[in-house]
Amino acid sequence: xxxxxxxxxxxxxxxxxxxxxxxxxxxxxxxxxxxxxxxxxxxxxxxxxxxxxxxxxxxxxxxxxxxxxxxxxxxxxxxxxxxxxxxxxxxxxxxxxxxxxxxxxxxxxxxxxxxxxxxxxxxxxxxxxxxxxxxxxxxxxxxxxxxxxxxxxxxxxxxxxxxxxxxxxxxxxxxxxxxxxxxxxxxxxxxxxxxxxxxxxxxxxxxxxxxxxxxxxxxxxxxxxxxxxxxxxxxxxxxxxxxxxxxxxxxxxxxxxxxxxxxxxxxxxxxxxxxxxxxxxxxxxxxxxxxxxxxxxxxxxxxxxxxxxxxxxxxxxxxxxxxxxxxxxxxxxxxxxxxxxxxxxxxxxxxxxxxxxxxxxxxxxxxxxxxxxxxxxxxxxxxxxxxxxxxxxxxxxxxxxxxxxxxxxxxxxxxxxxxxxxxxxx
Numbered sequence: 001x002x003x004x005x006x007x008x009x010x011x012x013x014x015x016x017x018x019x020x021x022x023x024x025x026x027x028x029x030x031x032x033x034x035x036x037x038x039x040x041x042x043x044x045x046x047x048x049x050x051x052x053x054x055x056x057x058x059x060x061x062x063x064x065x066x067x068x069x070x071x072x073x074x075x076x077x078x079x080x081x082x083x084x085x086x087x088x089x090x091x092x093x094x095x096x097x098x099x100x101x102x103x104x105x106x107x108x109x110x111x112x113x114x115x116x117x118x119x120x121x122x123x124x125x126x127x128x129x130x131x132x133x134x135x136x137x138x139x140x141x142x143x144x145x146x147x148x149x150x151x152x153x154x155x156x157x158x159x160x161x162x163x164x165x166x167x168x169x170x171x172x173x174x175x176x177x178x179x180x181x182x183x184x185x186x187x188x189x190x191x192x193x194x195x196x197x198x199x200x201x202x203x204x205x206x207x208x209x210x211x212x213x214x215x216x217x218x219x220x221x222x223x224x225x226x227x228x229x230x231x232x233x234x235x236x237x238x239x240x241x242x243x244x245x246x247x248x249x250x251x252x253x254x255x256x257x258x259x260x261x262x263x264x265x266x267x268x269x270x271x272x273x274x275x276x277x278x279x280x281x282x283x284x285x286x287x288x289x290x291x292x293x294x295x296x297x298x299x300x301x302x303x304x305x306x307x308x309x310x311x312x313x314x315x316x317x318x319x320x321x322x323x324x325x326x327x328x329x330x331x332x333x334x335x336x337x338x339x340x341x342x343x344x345x346x347x348x349x350x351x352x353x354x355x356x357x358x359x360x361x362x363x364x365x366x367x368x369x370x371x372x373x374x375x376x377x378x379x380x381x382x383x384x385x386x387x388x389x390x391x392x393x394x395x396x397x398x399x400x401x402x403x404x405x406x407x408x409x410x411x412x413x414x415x416x417x418x419x420x421x422x423x424x425x426x
Contacts, residue, residue: 033087034077042072042419048411049075056408059398060088060240062303063412066311066391067420074304081241082397093225093300094240094395095284099376100299102383104193104228105355106309107200107213108144109330113323116203119144119354123195127202129169133176143195144355147185147337149177150195151271151345152278159282162194162292163209169198178271179344185337185352186271186344190278193296196355211293221319222308226301229293239300242285242378243398258362260347271345297376303393306382310373311391314384331370331386334358363404365413366390367426379406381413388426392416 034053038046045063052058060078064071080088111117117126119141124131130138138148153175161167172194179186188195197210204213211229219226227234254262264270282298283289290300312319317327334353341349341360351358356372359365363375366385373383373392378399384391392413400406420426 033079034075035088035090036073036075036077038075039070039072041423042416044419045073045412045415046075048415049077052408052411053078056411057398058396058408059243060092060094061394061396061408062088062092062094063394064303064307065393065416066307066314067425068389069311069315071304071308072419073307073416076303079397080239082243083241088240089238091225091238091302092240093234093238093302094397095242095290095298095300096306096380096382096395097284097297097376097378098189099306099374099380099382099393099395100228100295100297101193102356102372102374103218103226103299103301103306103309104196104210104214104295105144105374106218106313107210108140108196108355109313109317109322109326110217110320111200111203111213112329113317113321113326116205117199119329123199127169127173127199129173130199132173135175135177135181138177138181140199141354142182143192143199145185145334145337145352146188146192146343146345147183148181148188148195149179149184149186150175150191151178151186151188152274153191157194157279159279159289159292162279162294165198165201165209168194172198183337184339184342184344185350187346187350187352188296189272189345190275190296192355193294194279196295197293209293210295218309218320219305222305222312224301224305224309226299226305226309228295228299230287230290230300232291236287239290240397244285258348260342262347264345264347275345303382303395306393306395307391309391310382310384310393311389314386314391315389327386330354330356330372330384333369367417375404379409381406381409388417388420390416390420 034050059082062076065073076088078088080086080092123138123143124136142148155171157171200210201207214228264272334351343350348362351360357374359371365371365383368387370387371383371385375381380395382393394409394412
Protein backbone atom coordinates (compact mmCIF):
# COMPACT_ATOMS: atom_id res chain seq x y z
CA UNK A 1 0.00 0.00 0.00
CA UNK A 2 1.34 3.45 -0.91
CA UNK A 3 2.40 5.68 1.95
CA UNK A 4 -0.15 8.38 0.98
CA UNK A 5 -2.93 5.81 0.96
CA UNK A 6 -1.98 4.61 4.43
CA UNK A 7 -1.98 8.17 5.73
CA UNK A 8 -5.45 8.76 4.33
CA UNK A 9 -6.85 5.59 5.85
CA UNK A 10 -5.19 6.35 9.17
CA UNK A 11 -6.75 9.76 9.36
CA UNK A 12 -10.21 8.71 8.32
CA UNK A 13 -10.64 5.37 10.08
CA UNK A 14 -9.28 5.61 13.62
CA UNK A 15 -11.24 2.70 14.96
CA UNK A 16 -11.84 2.59 18.70
CA UNK A 17 -12.49 6.26 19.07
CA UNK A 18 -15.11 8.66 17.91
CA UNK A 19 -12.67 10.13 15.46
CA UNK A 20 -11.47 10.87 11.98
CA UNK A 21 -9.91 14.07 10.96
CA UNK A 22 -11.25 16.79 8.71
CA UNK A 23 -14.20 17.24 6.41
CA UNK A 24 -15.19 20.74 5.33
CA UNK A 25 -18.28 20.46 3.12
CA UNK A 26 -21.13 22.79 3.90
CA UNK A 27 -24.04 21.44 5.92
CA UNK A 28 -27.75 22.12 5.54
CA UNK A 29 -28.88 24.97 7.72
CA UNK A 30 -31.19 24.68 10.70
CA UNK A 31 -33.76 21.90 10.82
CA UNK A 32 -34.94 22.25 7.22
CA UNK A 33 -33.76 18.75 6.32
CA UNK A 34 -34.45 17.09 9.66
CA UNK A 35 -37.12 14.40 9.77
CA UNK A 36 -38.33 11.80 12.21
CA UNK A 37 -40.06 11.58 15.53
CA UNK A 38 -39.50 11.89 19.26
CA UNK A 39 -41.74 10.81 22.12
CA UNK A 40 -43.20 13.44 24.45
CA UNK A 41 -40.51 14.62 26.81
CA UNK A 42 -37.69 14.01 24.32
CA UNK A 43 -38.17 17.22 22.34
CA UNK A 44 -34.77 18.41 23.55
CA UNK A 45 -33.08 15.66 21.59
CA UNK A 46 -34.60 16.91 18.35
CA UNK A 47 -33.55 20.46 19.24
CA UNK A 48 -29.95 19.34 19.65
CA UNK A 49 -30.12 17.31 16.45
CA UNK A 50 -31.25 20.41 14.56
CA UNK A 51 -28.58 22.48 16.32
CA UNK A 52 -25.95 20.06 15.03
CA UNK A 53 -26.82 21.14 11.48
CA UNK A 54 -27.20 24.81 12.29
CA UNK A 55 -24.18 25.26 14.57
CA UNK A 56 -21.91 22.19 14.60
CA UNK A 57 -21.33 21.58 10.91
CA UNK A 58 -23.36 18.40 10.56
CA UNK A 59 -23.92 17.21 6.99
CA UNK A 60 -25.96 14.02 7.24
CA UNK A 61 -26.78 11.98 10.32
CA UNK A 62 -29.22 9.82 12.24
CA UNK A 63 -29.90 9.23 15.92
CA UNK A 64 -32.19 6.72 17.60
CA UNK A 65 -32.99 5.71 21.16
CA UNK A 66 -34.89 2.84 22.72
CA UNK A 67 -35.91 3.28 26.35
CA UNK A 68 -37.53 0.55 28.43
CA UNK A 69 -38.05 -1.45 25.27
CA UNK A 70 -39.84 1.33 23.37
CA UNK A 71 -38.54 3.61 20.64
CA UNK A 72 -38.50 7.20 21.91
CA UNK A 73 -36.18 8.89 19.40
CA UNK A 74 -35.92 8.24 15.65
CA UNK A 75 -34.32 11.15 13.81
CA UNK A 76 -32.53 11.54 10.51
CA UNK A 77 -31.54 14.54 8.47
CA UNK A 78 -29.20 16.36 6.15
CA UNK A 79 -27.77 14.73 3.07
CA UNK A 80 -27.19 11.12 2.20
CA UNK A 81 -24.92 12.44 -0.54
CA UNK A 82 -23.89 16.04 0.03
CA UNK A 83 -22.43 16.52 -3.46
CA UNK A 84 -25.62 15.39 -5.18
CA UNK A 85 -27.77 17.09 -2.53
CA UNK A 86 -29.67 13.82 -1.99
CA UNK A 87 -31.52 13.98 1.34
CA UNK A 88 -30.99 11.35 4.03
CA UNK A 89 -34.07 9.14 3.95
CA UNK A 90 -35.79 7.08 6.62
CA UNK A 91 -34.18 3.89 5.29
CA UNK A 92 -30.71 5.35 4.61
CA UNK A 93 -27.85 3.25 5.94
CA UNK A 94 -24.21 4.15 6.51
CA UNK A 95 -20.90 2.47 7.23
CA UNK A 96 -20.23 2.76 10.98
CA UNK A 97 -16.59 1.63 11.11
CA UNK A 98 -15.61 0.21 14.53
CA UNK A 99 -19.09 0.59 15.96
CA UNK A 100 -19.51 -2.69 14.06
CA UNK A 101 -17.48 -4.47 16.74
CA UNK A 102 -20.23 -4.15 19.33
CA UNK A 103 -22.85 -5.51 16.96
CA UNK A 104 -20.57 -8.44 16.14
CA UNK A 105 -19.99 -9.09 19.85
CA UNK A 106 -23.72 -9.74 20.17
CA UNK A 107 -23.19 -12.93 18.18
CA UNK A 108 -20.79 -14.17 20.86
CA UNK A 109 -23.28 -13.37 23.60
CA UNK A 110 -25.89 -15.32 21.67
CA UNK A 111 -23.52 -18.25 21.15
CA UNK A 112 -22.56 -18.22 24.84
CA UNK A 113 -26.22 -18.33 25.82
CA UNK A 114 -26.67 -21.40 23.61
CA UNK A 115 -23.71 -23.14 25.22
CA UNK A 116 -21.70 -23.02 21.99
CA UNK A 117 -18.82 -21.09 23.52
CA UNK A 118 -17.41 -20.36 26.98
CA UNK A 119 -15.69 -17.01 27.49
CA UNK A 120 -13.24 -18.64 29.94
CA UNK A 121 -12.24 -21.48 27.59
CA UNK A 122 -9.07 -21.40 25.50
CA UNK A 123 -9.58 -20.33 21.90
CA UNK A 124 -7.52 -23.35 20.82
CA UNK A 125 -10.10 -25.69 22.36
CA UNK A 126 -12.43 -24.64 19.54
CA UNK A 127 -9.81 -23.85 16.92
CA UNK A 128 -6.82 -26.20 17.43
CA UNK A 129 -4.57 -24.55 14.84
CA UNK A 130 -4.83 -21.28 16.79
CA UNK A 131 -2.42 -22.75 19.36
CA UNK A 132 0.52 -22.13 17.01
CA UNK A 133 3.14 -19.43 17.69
CA UNK A 134 2.63 -19.14 21.45
CA UNK A 135 -1.15 -18.72 21.46
CA UNK A 136 -2.15 -21.99 23.15
CA UNK A 137 -3.24 -20.43 26.45
CA UNK A 138 -5.19 -17.43 25.11
CA UNK A 139 -8.79 -17.51 26.31
CA UNK A 140 -11.86 -16.26 24.51
CA UNK A 141 -12.19 -13.57 27.16
CA UNK A 142 -8.62 -12.36 26.59
CA UNK A 143 -9.11 -12.26 22.84
CA UNK A 144 -12.30 -10.20 23.13
CA UNK A 145 -10.63 -7.90 25.70
CA UNK A 146 -7.84 -7.00 23.24
CA UNK A 147 -5.25 -8.71 25.44
CA UNK A 148 -4.03 -11.33 22.95
CA UNK A 149 -1.31 -9.17 21.38
CA UNK A 150 -2.60 -9.99 17.90
CA UNK A 151 -2.73 -6.38 16.76
CA UNK A 152 -1.06 -6.86 13.37
CA UNK A 153 -0.59 -9.48 10.66
CA UNK A 154 2.96 -10.30 9.57
CA UNK A 155 1.60 -11.78 6.34
CA UNK A 156 -0.59 -9.76 4.01
CA UNK A 157 -4.27 -10.71 3.95
CA UNK A 158 -5.77 -9.37 0.70
CA UNK A 159 -9.28 -8.00 1.08
CA UNK A 160 -10.55 -10.32 -1.63
CA UNK A 161 -9.39 -13.35 0.39
CA UNK A 162 -10.96 -12.46 3.72
CA UNK A 163 -13.91 -14.72 2.92
CA UNK A 164 -11.60 -17.56 1.83
CA UNK A 165 -11.90 -19.26 5.21
CA UNK A 166 -9.23 -21.89 4.62
CA UNK A 167 -6.66 -19.29 3.53
CA UNK A 168 -7.56 -16.68 6.15
CA UNK A 169 -7.78 -19.07 9.10
CA UNK A 170 -4.37 -20.59 8.34
CA UNK A 171 -2.80 -17.14 8.09
CA UNK A 172 -4.38 -16.04 11.39
CA UNK A 173 -3.29 -19.25 13.11
CA UNK A 174 0.35 -18.68 12.13
CA UNK A 175 0.44 -15.17 13.58
CA UNK A 176 2.52 -14.69 16.75
CA UNK A 177 1.49 -12.25 19.51
CA UNK A 178 3.28 -8.93 19.84
CA UNK A 179 3.27 -9.17 23.63
CA UNK A 180 2.70 -11.90 26.19
CA UNK A 181 -1.04 -12.56 26.01
CA UNK A 182 -2.97 -11.51 29.08
CA UNK A 183 -0.27 -9.18 30.46
CA UNK A 184 -1.46 -5.97 28.80
CA UNK A 185 -4.03 -4.78 26.31
CA UNK A 186 -4.10 -2.75 23.14
CA UNK A 187 -6.90 -2.07 20.69
CA UNK A 188 -6.95 -4.74 17.95
CA UNK A 189 -8.52 -2.24 15.60
CA UNK A 190 -8.41 -4.24 12.36
CA UNK A 191 -7.61 -7.79 13.43
CA UNK A 192 -10.07 -8.65 16.17
CA UNK A 193 -12.95 -8.99 13.73
CA UNK A 194 -10.99 -11.53 11.68
CA UNK A 195 -10.34 -13.69 14.74
CA UNK A 196 -13.92 -13.32 15.95
CA UNK A 197 -15.28 -14.41 12.59
CA UNK A 198 -13.17 -17.56 12.41
CA UNK A 199 -13.80 -18.51 16.03
CA UNK A 200 -17.56 -18.10 15.67
CA UNK A 201 -17.54 -20.17 12.49
CA UNK A 202 -15.73 -22.92 14.40
CA UNK A 203 -18.23 -23.08 17.28
CA UNK A 204 -21.40 -22.74 15.21
CA UNK A 205 -22.75 -26.23 14.37
CA UNK A 206 -23.82 -24.88 10.98
CA UNK A 207 -20.40 -23.34 10.31
CA UNK A 208 -21.93 -19.99 9.40
CA UNK A 209 -19.92 -16.86 8.72
CA UNK A 210 -20.26 -14.11 11.32
CA UNK A 211 -22.30 -12.00 8.89
CA UNK A 212 -24.77 -14.80 8.27
CA UNK A 213 -24.94 -15.71 11.96
CA UNK A 214 -25.68 -12.08 12.81
CA UNK A 215 -28.33 -11.88 10.08
CA UNK A 216 -30.14 -15.02 11.17
CA UNK A 217 -29.77 -14.96 14.96
CA UNK A 218 -29.70 -11.24 15.80
CA UNK A 219 -31.04 -9.15 12.91
CA UNK A 220 -33.96 -11.33 11.83
CA UNK A 221 -35.61 -11.75 15.27
CA UNK A 222 -35.24 -8.03 16.00
CA UNK A 223 -36.15 -6.81 12.50
CA UNK A 224 -32.84 -4.99 12.06
CA UNK A 225 -31.61 -3.20 8.97
CA UNK A 226 -27.93 -3.79 9.75
CA UNK A 227 -25.41 -5.98 7.97
CA UNK A 228 -21.88 -7.28 8.42
CA UNK A 229 -21.23 -7.75 4.73
CA UNK A 230 -23.76 -5.87 2.60
CA UNK A 231 -26.12 -8.13 0.58
CA UNK A 232 -26.15 -7.69 -3.17
CA UNK A 233 -29.86 -6.88 -3.33
CA UNK A 234 -29.53 -3.63 -1.36
CA UNK A 235 -29.11 -0.74 -3.84
CA UNK A 236 -26.29 1.76 -3.57
CA UNK A 237 -28.93 4.50 -3.36
CA UNK A 238 -29.66 3.46 0.23
CA UNK A 239 -26.05 3.88 1.37
CA UNK A 240 -24.90 7.29 2.60
CA UNK A 241 -21.72 8.67 1.10
CA UNK A 242 -18.99 9.38 3.64
CA UNK A 243 -17.22 12.71 3.64
CA UNK A 244 -13.66 11.52 3.98
CA UNK A 245 -10.96 13.78 5.39
CA UNK A 246 -7.80 14.99 3.75
CA UNK A 247 -4.37 14.11 5.17
CA UNK A 248 -3.55 17.81 5.46
CA UNK A 249 -6.69 18.52 7.44
CA UNK A 250 -5.99 15.59 9.69
CA UNK A 251 -2.46 16.63 10.49
CA UNK A 252 -3.74 20.13 11.27
CA UNK A 253 -6.05 18.67 13.91
CA UNK A 254 -3.63 16.23 15.54
CA UNK A 255 -3.34 18.59 18.50
CA UNK A 256 -6.90 17.73 19.47
CA UNK A 257 -5.97 14.11 20.15
CA UNK A 258 -4.70 12.90 23.53
CA UNK A 259 -0.93 13.32 23.79
CA UNK A 260 -0.16 9.60 23.80
CA UNK A 261 -2.32 8.93 20.79
CA UNK A 262 -0.92 11.93 18.94
CA UNK A 263 2.59 10.51 19.28
CA UNK A 264 1.49 7.15 17.89
CA UNK A 265 -0.28 8.76 14.93
CA UNK A 266 2.97 10.51 14.02
CA UNK A 267 4.94 7.27 14.15
CA UNK A 268 4.48 5.21 10.99
CA UNK A 269 5.91 2.18 12.80
CA UNK A 270 3.33 2.27 15.57
CA UNK A 271 0.74 -0.47 15.92
CA UNK A 272 -2.12 1.87 15.07
CA UNK A 273 -0.54 3.20 11.89
CA UNK A 274 0.42 -0.26 10.63
CA UNK A 275 -3.04 -1.61 11.37
CA UNK A 276 -4.68 0.59 8.74
CA UNK A 277 -3.34 -1.62 5.98
CA UNK A 278 -5.36 -4.63 7.22
CA UNK A 279 -6.80 -6.18 5.16
CA UNK A 280 -4.66 -5.20 2.20
CA UNK A 281 -6.57 -3.27 -0.44
CA UNK A 282 -9.74 -2.68 1.58
CA UNK A 283 -11.68 0.39 0.40
CA UNK A 284 -14.42 1.55 2.82
CA UNK A 285 -16.05 3.68 0.11
CA UNK A 286 -16.53 0.94 -2.48
CA UNK A 287 -19.27 -1.62 -3.05
CA UNK A 288 -16.60 -4.31 -3.05
CA UNK A 289 -15.46 -3.17 0.38
CA UNK A 290 -18.98 -3.12 1.76
CA UNK A 291 -19.70 -6.72 0.79
CA UNK A 292 -16.73 -8.21 2.67
CA UNK A 293 -17.57 -9.44 6.18
CA UNK A 294 -15.24 -7.41 8.39
CA UNK A 295 -16.60 -7.64 11.92
CA UNK A 296 -14.06 -5.07 13.09
CA UNK A 297 -15.29 -2.23 10.96
CA UNK A 298 -17.51 -2.48 7.89
CA UNK A 299 -20.98 -2.93 9.33
CA UNK A 300 -23.64 -0.95 7.47
CA UNK A 301 -27.09 -0.15 8.80
CA UNK A 302 -29.44 2.35 10.35
CA UNK A 303 -29.13 4.04 13.73
CA UNK A 304 -32.63 2.77 14.44
CA UNK A 305 -31.40 -0.82 14.14
CA UNK A 306 -28.35 -0.28 16.32
CA UNK A 307 -30.41 1.36 19.06
CA UNK A 308 -32.97 -1.44 18.84
CA UNK A 309 -30.28 -4.09 19.26
CA UNK A 310 -28.63 -2.37 22.22
CA UNK A 311 -32.06 -1.67 23.71
CA UNK A 312 -32.76 -5.41 23.56
CA UNK A 313 -29.61 -6.18 25.53
CA UNK A 314 -30.20 -3.30 27.96
CA UNK A 315 -33.57 -4.80 28.89
CA UNK A 316 -32.41 -8.38 29.38
CA UNK A 317 -32.21 -9.86 25.88
CA UNK A 318 -35.45 -11.84 26.16
CA UNK A 319 -36.45 -11.59 22.50
CA UNK A 320 -33.12 -13.13 21.52
CA UNK A 321 -33.17 -15.62 24.36
CA UNK A 322 -29.97 -14.27 25.92
CA UNK A 323 -29.51 -15.98 29.25
CA UNK A 324 -29.41 -14.03 32.50
CA UNK A 325 -25.94 -15.40 33.21
CA UNK A 326 -24.65 -14.01 29.92
CA UNK A 327 -26.27 -10.63 30.53
CA UNK A 328 -24.59 -10.53 33.94
CA UNK A 329 -21.21 -11.22 32.34
CA UNK A 330 -21.71 -8.38 29.86
CA UNK A 331 -22.54 -5.97 32.68
CA UNK A 332 -19.74 -7.11 35.03
CA UNK A 333 -16.81 -4.73 35.63
CA UNK A 334 -13.96 -5.18 33.14
CA UNK A 335 -10.72 -6.64 34.44
CA UNK A 336 -7.57 -4.54 34.21
CA UNK A 337 -4.59 -6.54 32.89
CA UNK A 338 -1.50 -6.87 35.13
CA UNK A 339 0.41 -4.18 33.20
CA UNK A 340 -2.37 -1.66 33.81
CA UNK A 341 -5.01 0.15 31.80
CA UNK A 342 -2.71 1.91 29.33
CA UNK A 343 -3.69 0.92 25.81
CA UNK A 344 -0.56 -0.18 23.93
CA UNK A 345 -2.10 0.79 20.61
CA UNK A 346 -4.08 3.95 21.33
CA UNK A 347 -1.75 5.49 23.90
CA UNK A 348 -4.31 6.27 26.61
CA UNK A 349 -6.14 4.37 29.35
CA UNK A 350 -8.97 2.15 28.18
CA UNK A 351 -11.13 -0.74 29.34
CA UNK A 352 -12.57 -3.61 27.31
CA UNK A 353 -14.71 -6.64 28.06
CA UNK A 354 -16.31 -9.38 25.92
CA UNK A 355 -15.92 -7.39 22.71
CA UNK A 356 -17.07 -4.04 24.09
CA UNK A 357 -15.59 -0.75 25.25
CA UNK A 358 -16.44 0.11 28.82
CA UNK A 359 -16.78 3.55 30.46
CA UNK A 360 -13.57 5.24 31.54
CA UNK A 361 -11.92 8.65 31.79
CA UNK A 362 -11.45 9.02 28.03
CA UNK A 363 -14.92 7.74 27.12
CA UNK A 364 -17.48 8.29 29.85
CA UNK A 365 -20.95 7.08 28.90
CA UNK A 366 -24.02 5.54 30.46
CA UNK A 367 -25.52 6.01 33.90
CA UNK A 368 -23.33 3.38 35.60
CA UNK A 369 -20.26 1.19 35.04
CA UNK A 370 -22.58 -1.52 33.68
CA UNK A 371 -22.83 0.29 30.33
CA UNK A 372 -21.10 -1.19 27.27
CA UNK A 373 -20.83 -0.31 23.59
CA UNK A 374 -18.41 0.64 20.85
CA UNK A 375 -17.40 3.84 19.13
CA UNK A 376 -16.50 4.13 15.48
CA UNK A 377 -14.44 6.46 13.35
CA UNK A 378 -15.79 9.93 12.75
CA UNK A 379 -18.27 10.13 15.62
CA UNK A 380 -20.29 6.91 15.35
CA UNK A 381 -21.31 5.57 18.75
CA UNK A 382 -23.82 3.03 20.04
CA UNK A 383 -24.22 1.47 23.47
CA UNK A 384 -26.43 -0.23 26.02
CA UNK A 385 -27.14 1.25 29.45
CA UNK A 386 -28.73 -1.54 31.53
CA UNK A 387 -29.48 0.60 34.58
CA UNK A 388 -31.34 3.12 32.42
CA UNK A 389 -32.77 0.36 30.18
CA UNK A 390 -31.47 2.39 27.27
CA UNK A 391 -30.16 1.65 23.78
CA UNK A 392 -28.55 4.63 22.00
CA UNK A 393 -27.08 5.07 18.52
CA UNK A 394 -25.68 7.98 16.53
CA UNK A 395 -24.14 7.86 13.05
CA UNK A 396 -23.05 10.42 10.50
CA UNK A 397 -21.35 11.01 7.15
CA UNK A 398 -19.01 13.90 7.94
CA UNK A 399 -15.99 12.69 9.88
CA UNK A 400 -15.30 14.47 13.14
CA UNK A 401 -11.92 15.08 14.77
CA UNK A 402 -12.42 14.32 18.46
CA UNK A 403 -10.85 11.38 20.26
CA UNK A 404 -14.01 11.08 22.34
CA UNK A 405 -17.21 13.01 23.02
CA UNK A 406 -17.68 14.47 19.55
CA UNK A 407 -19.90 17.53 20.29
CA UNK A 408 -22.56 16.35 17.85
CA UNK A 409 -22.94 12.94 19.46
CA UNK A 410 -22.36 14.15 23.02
CA UNK A 411 -25.03 16.84 22.76
CA UNK A 412 -27.59 14.23 21.73
CA UNK A 413 -26.53 11.79 24.43
CA UNK A 414 -26.75 14.49 27.09
CA UNK A 415 -30.19 15.52 25.86
CA UNK A 416 -31.39 11.93 26.06
CA UNK A 417 -30.32 11.61 29.68
CA UNK A 418 -31.82 14.98 30.53
CA UNK A 419 -35.14 13.77 29.11
CA UNK A 420 -34.98 10.55 31.09
CA UNK A 421 -34.16 12.37 34.31
CA UNK A 422 -37.05 14.78 33.78
CA UNK A 423 -39.37 11.79 33.66
CA UNK A 424 -37.94 10.21 36.77
CA UNK A 425 -36.14 7.51 34.83
CA UNK A 426 -32.82 7.82 36.66
